[in-house]
Amino acid sequence: MRRVLDTVVGGLLPPLVAVVAAMLATGVLIAAFGGSPGDFLEVIFSVPNDRVLLTIINQSAxxxxxxxxxxxxxxxxxxxxxxxxxxxxxxxxxxxxAGSGLVAGPLNILATLVVAAAAGAAYALIAGLLRVYRGVSEVISAIMLNYIALTMAGYLVTNYGQASGYTFTTERLPLDSQPLGFKIFADAPGDVWALSSLALILGIGYWFLIARTRFGFELRVTGESATAARASGVNVKRMTLATMALSGAVAGLVWMPAYFGSVHTFGTPENFQAGLGFLGLAVALLGRNRTLGIFFAAALFAFLSGQSNNLQSAGIAKDVIDITQGVTVLAVVVAYEVVGRRRAKTEAERVSRQLDAEREGASA
Amino acid sequence: MTTIDVEVRGIGKRFPGVVANHDVSLHIRPESVHALIGENGAGKSTLMKILYGVQPADDGEILVDGAPVSFASPTDAIAAGIGMVFQHFMLADNLTVAENIVLGAEKLHGIGDDAKREIREISDRFGFGLDPDTLVERLGVAVRQRVEILKVLYRGARLIILDEPTAVLVPQEVDALFANLRELVTQGRSVLFISHKLDEVRQIADDISVMRRGTTVGTADPKTATKRELAELMVGAELPSPATSESTVTDRPVLRLDGVSVADDTGRDLLHDISLTVHAGEVVGIAGVEGNGQSELVEVVMGMVRAHAGSIHLGEDDITRLSTRAVRDLGVGFVPEDRHRHGLVLDYPLWENRVLGHQTSAPAVRRGLVSRKGARADAQRIIDEFDVRTPGVETSARALSGGNQQKFIVGREMSGSPRLLIASHPTRGVDVGAQAAIWDHIRAARREGLGVLLVSADLDELIGLSDRLEVILRGRLTAQFDPSSVTASDLGEAMTGGEAA
Incomplete structure (x- = not known):
C-alpha cells in the first residue's frame, strides 16, 4: 500500500503540479499583456480533431x-x-x-536506419572523444557542433542535392521504399507514420538496457558515482564514449518517422523540424529519464504544440506555448528535487524507527 | 592590543556513532608557538574546526583573554582574533595578491590604495616580501602560503592556526616559514602549529600538546623532550596485545609486488621500489601516517593507477597491466578507503549495491543481465551472515549507519571466496560492535586461506589482525615488525621517520 502511495505521490504528483503551475504562469502572462487566460485554457483543453490528433501522435513519437x-x-x-x-x-x-536508392525496396528502410544511427553516433563521438582525451566539457563542444551540423548539412544539400524550386533537397525517397502508415482515421488526411512505432521499440529497448543489463547497470552507476564505478571495475572513459555514441545513435533516428512517413526528402526548412533535439532534453527531464515518463512528457509536449495552432484564432500568439513548456520543465525539476529529499529523509527515519523497535523487542 | 591568550577547556564533539573529541584542553600562551601533534584521526581537525567556528562544540568552553566565547561561524572567530590557514590554499589564481587578500574583507580598508598600503605594511613588518600587485598564479607554493598568512593577519588575527603548513614545503622553505613564524611571535602574535613531524615541532614550538584518540593526552617541553618520548605519547605507550591464535600463514604467495614504483603527474615518485609478498592465510598490515603512499599502494594493486616500474603478481598471474575489472575477476575483493565515494552508490537499494563491483559474476549478473533475484537473495545472505541492521534489501544504502554500510561492503567483497582481500581502513568510523564483527569475519576468512593486505591507521586493528607489519613512509616500505613483539616507540618512530635521526 505504502509503495503504491509512494509511487503515486513521488512519480505523478510532481508533473501534475508542474503542469498546473505552467498553465497558471502562462495565464498570468497572457492576462498581463491584455489577453484572455480563459480563451487560452479553452483552446488548449478543447478536444483535438482527428487531423490534430494524428499530428500529436506522430510528434509524440x-x-x-x-x-x-x-x-x-x-x-x-x-x-x-x-x-x-x-x-x-x-x-x-x-x-x-535512402534517396540514392543504393539498396532497393523495403530493405532500404532498415539500411537507412543503420546509416542514420551510425552518423549520429559518429558525430556524438566527436564530443565524447574531446571530453575523454582533452577534458573539454561535452556541453560546450556539442553546442558548437550543433552549429557546425546545421551549416554542414546545408552545404551538403546545396552541393550534392538537387534543385527544387529555389531550394535544394536530397533526392526523393524511391516509391518502393515508402512504408505504409497506420490509417486510424478513415476521414482525416494522413496517417500514423509506420516508423512512429520506432519510438515504442526504442522505448522498450531503453528500459531493458538500463534496468536489466549489466551495461545499463554500469552506465547508471557511472552517472550516480563515477568514483564507485571506477572502484567497481568500470572503465569510465570507455563508458563515456559508449554512452555518447549510443545517445548519438538514437538521436540520429529522431527524424526517421517523418522522413519515411511523409517528407521523403531532406533540405527544405519547412519540411525539416529544427529544435526537436533540444526539446528531447526537456522531454527527458520532464519524464525523469524513465521510458513511461518520456512517453508521457512527449505526449504532453506534442499535445500542447498541436493545440497551440488554434490559439491564433483566439487572438493569442501560438509561441506562448513555448512558455508553458518551459515552465513545466522548470517546475518539475524543482518538484522532483523536493520529493526526492523528502523521500530520503522519511526512509532514514523509517529505518531508524524500525531498528529501534527491533532492539526494544529484543531486550524486552 | 596584539597579544592573545586562548584556552580550551574540556571540549567535546560527537558525531552520530563517533566521538571525535572528548575532554580536550590546551592553553596557548601569548606570544608563543604552540604545537599540536597527533596521528591522523586523533581529533586535531575537529578541534581546529571548533576553534575556528566551523563547527560548534558539544561540551566545554573556549576562553579568549580569560573571557568565554562562542563562535557560530568563522566570522566570529576572526572577530575574536583567531585566524586559520588551511592545508589546501584557498586562493584565486587569476587575481593579484592584494585582490585575494581583500576578497571578503572589503570593509576593512576598501579595495584600493589604502588596502594595498596596509598589505605592504604588514608584509614589511613581518618580512614576508610580498608585492600586492603580483598575480597569484605566478607564485610558488611557499609564497602562496605567506599570502594565506597575510590574509589572516589583514583581518586582524592574533592567533594564527596553521594546519600542517610544512607538508607542502621543501626544507629551505620550511626554514623560511619558521623565520616568519618567529617574527610573528616576536611581535606579539601566537601560532597554533599542527603537525606530526616531530623534528620540526621540536625546532619551532614553545609548547607541545599531544592528542590521541580524540583527547589531549599530555604536554611536553620541546627543549627537553626526545623524539622517542613524543612518538610514544602520540601512538600510546600500551599497545594492544595481538589476538593469540594459531598462525595460518602458508608459504603460498597470493600477492607479490617486485620493485613497484608509481609516479604522480609531475613525475615525482609516490611509491618507490615497493617489494612485498602476501601469502595465503596471511594478513599483512601496512602502518603509516596517512598520505605516505597507502592509497597509491592499494590503487596500483587494484589496477586503478599504473606502475611505471616493477611487477605485480596475483598467484601465477601477472596483473601489473590489468584493468580493475580483470583484477577483480581473478579473485580480489576490495574494501575501499572511502565507502561513500568508492564502496557504495548511496541512493541505490542494497541489492543493487550487491551487484556493484561484481558485475561480471554470478549470482548478481548472468550472461550480461542483472539477476534481480540472484542479487536480492545474495544481498539477504550478506545481511544475515554479517548482521547488517536494515529493514531489508530494498532499503537504500544511504539510510544505513556507517557501521552497517561497512559490514555490507565487507560481506560483499568476501563473497565468491576471493583469494586476496585488499582492505583499506575497513573499520574506520565504525562502532565497536561492528568493528569486532568485521575483524571476526576477516580472521575466519584468513583461516580458509585468504590473503589480506590491510591498510589502517588504527593500531589496535593493525596489531590485532596482522601476521606481519610493514611501515610505509614517503612512498617506501621502511621497516618491518612482528606484531607480537613490536613496541609503541619503535612503531611510532618508524611511522614518523624518527629512525633516521
Missing amino acids: MLSISGIAAAIGFRMGLFNIGVEGQYIVGSCAGAFF
Whole structure:
C-alpha cells in the first residue's frame, strides 16, 4: 500500500503540479499583456480533431526518440545538448543514403536506419572523444557542433542535392521504399507514420538496457558515482564514449518517422523540424529519464504544440506555448528535487524507527 | 592590543556513532608557538574546526583573554582574533595578491590604495616580501602560503592556526616559514602549529600538546623532550596485545609486488621500489601516517593507477597491466578507503549495491543481465551472515549507519571466496560492535586461506589482525615488525621517520 502511495505521490504528483503551475504562469502572462487566460485554457483543453490528433501522435513519437537520446546521456551524467546536431547529421546522412536508392525496396528502410544511427553516433563521438582525451566539457563542444551540423548539412544539400524550386533537397525517397502508415482515421488526411512505432521499440529497448543489463547497470552507476564505478571495475572513459555514441545513435533516428512517413526528402526548412533535439532534453527531464515518463512528457509536449495552432484564432500568439513548456520543465525539476529529499529523509527515519523497535523487542 | 591568550577547556564533539573529541584542553600562551601533534584521526581537525567556528562544540568552553566565547561561524572567530590557514590554499589564481587578500574583507580598508598600503605594511613588518600587485598564479607554493598568512593577519588575527603548513614545503622553505613564524611571535602574535613531524615541532614550538584518540593526552617541553618520548605519547605507550591464535600463514604467495614504483603527474615518485609478498592465510598490515603512499599502494594493486616500474603478481598471474575489472575477476575483493565515494552508490537499494563491483559474476549478473533475484537473495545472505541492521534489501544504502554500510561492503567483497582481500581502513568510523564483527569475519576468512593486505591507521586493528607489519613512509616500505613483539616507540618512530635521526 505504502509503495503504491509512494509511487503515486513521488512519480505523478510532481508533473501534475508542474503542469498546473505552467498553465497558471502562462495565464498570468497572457492576462498581463491584455489577453484572455480563459480563451487560452479553452483552446488548449478543447478536444483535438482527428487531423490534430494524428499530428500529436506522430510528434509524440519523434519527441520520445529525442527524449530517449537525451535520457541515455543523463543517466550517465552527460548533458548531451548535442542531440540536436546529431539529429541533423543523422537525418541528413539517412536522407542522402535512402534517396540514392543504393539498396532497393523495403530493405532500404532498415539500411537507412543503420546509416542514420551510425552518423549520429559518429558525430556524438566527436564530443565524447574531446571530453575523454582533452577534458573539454561535452556541453560546450556539442553546442558548437550543433552549429557546425546545421551549416554542414546545408552545404551538403546545396552541393550534392538537387534543385527544387529555389531550394535544394536530397533526392526523393524511391516509391518502393515508402512504408505504409497506420490509417486510424478513415476521414482525416494522413496517417500514423509506420516508423512512429520506432519510438515504442526504442522505448522498450531503453528500459531493458538500463534496468536489466549489466551495461545499463554500469552506465547508471557511472552517472550516480563515477568514483564507485571506477572502484567497481568500470572503465569510465570507455563508458563515456559508449554512452555518447549510443545517445548519438538514437538521436540520429529522431527524424526517421517523418522522413519515411511523409517528407521523403531532406533540405527544405519547412519540411525539416529544427529544435526537436533540444526539446528531447526537456522531454527527458520532464519524464525523469524513465521510458513511461518520456512517453508521457512527449505526449504532453506534442499535445500542447498541436493545440497551440488554434490559439491564433483566439487572438493569442501560438509561441506562448513555448512558455508553458518551459515552465513545466522548470517546475518539475524543482518538484522532483523536493520529493526526492523528502523521500530520503522519511526512509532514514523509517529505518531508524524500525531498528529501534527491533532492539526494544529484543531486550524486552 | 596584539597579544592573545586562548584556552580550551574540556571540549567535546560527537558525531552520530563517533566521538571525535572528548575532554580536550590546551592553553596557548601569548606570544608563543604552540604545537599540536597527533596521528591522523586523533581529533586535531575537529578541534581546529571548533576553534575556528566551523563547527560548534558539544561540551566545554573556549576562553579568549580569560573571557568565554562562542563562535557560530568563522566570522566570529576572526572577530575574536583567531585566524586559520588551511592545508589546501584557498586562493584565486587569476587575481593579484592584494585582490585575494581583500576578497571578503572589503570593509576593512576598501579595495584600493589604502588596502594595498596596509598589505605592504604588514608584509614589511613581518618580512614576508610580498608585492600586492603580483598575480597569484605566478607564485610558488611557499609564497602562496605567506599570502594565506597575510590574509589572516589583514583581518586582524592574533592567533594564527596553521594546519600542517610544512607538508607542502621543501626544507629551505620550511626554514623560511619558521623565520616568519618567529617574527610573528616576536611581535606579539601566537601560532597554533599542527603537525606530526616531530623534528620540526621540536625546532619551532614553545609548547607541545599531544592528542590521541580524540583527547589531549599530555604536554611536553620541546627543549627537553626526545623524539622517542613524543612518538610514544602520540601512538600510546600500551599497545594492544595481538589476538593469540594459531598462525595460518602458508608459504603460498597470493600477492607479490617486485620493485613497484608509481609516479604522480609531475613525475615525482609516490611509491618507490615497493617489494612485498602476501601469502595465503596471511594478513599483512601496512602502518603509516596517512598520505605516505597507502592509497597509491592499494590503487596500483587494484589496477586503478599504473606502475611505471616493477611487477605485480596475483598467484601465477601477472596483473601489473590489468584493468580493475580483470583484477577483480581473478579473485580480489576490495574494501575501499572511502565507502561513500568508492564502496557504495548511496541512493541505490542494497541489492543493487550487491551487484556493484561484481558485475561480471554470478549470482548478481548472468550472461550480461542483472539477476534481480540472484542479487536480492545474495544481498539477504550478506545481511544475515554479517548482521547488517536494515529493514531489508530494498532499503537504500544511504539510510544505513556507517557501521552497517561497512559490514555490507565487507560481506560483499568476501563473497565468491576471493583469494586476496585488499582492505583499506575497513573499520574506520565504525562502532565497536561492528568493528569486532568485521575483524571476526576477516580472521575466519584468513583461516580458509585468504590473503589480506590491510591498510589502517588504527593500531589496535593493525596489531590485532596482522601476521606481519610493514611501515610505509614517503612512498617506501621502511621497516618491518612482528606484531607480537613490536613496541609503541619503535612503531611510532618508524611511522614518523624518527629512525633516521
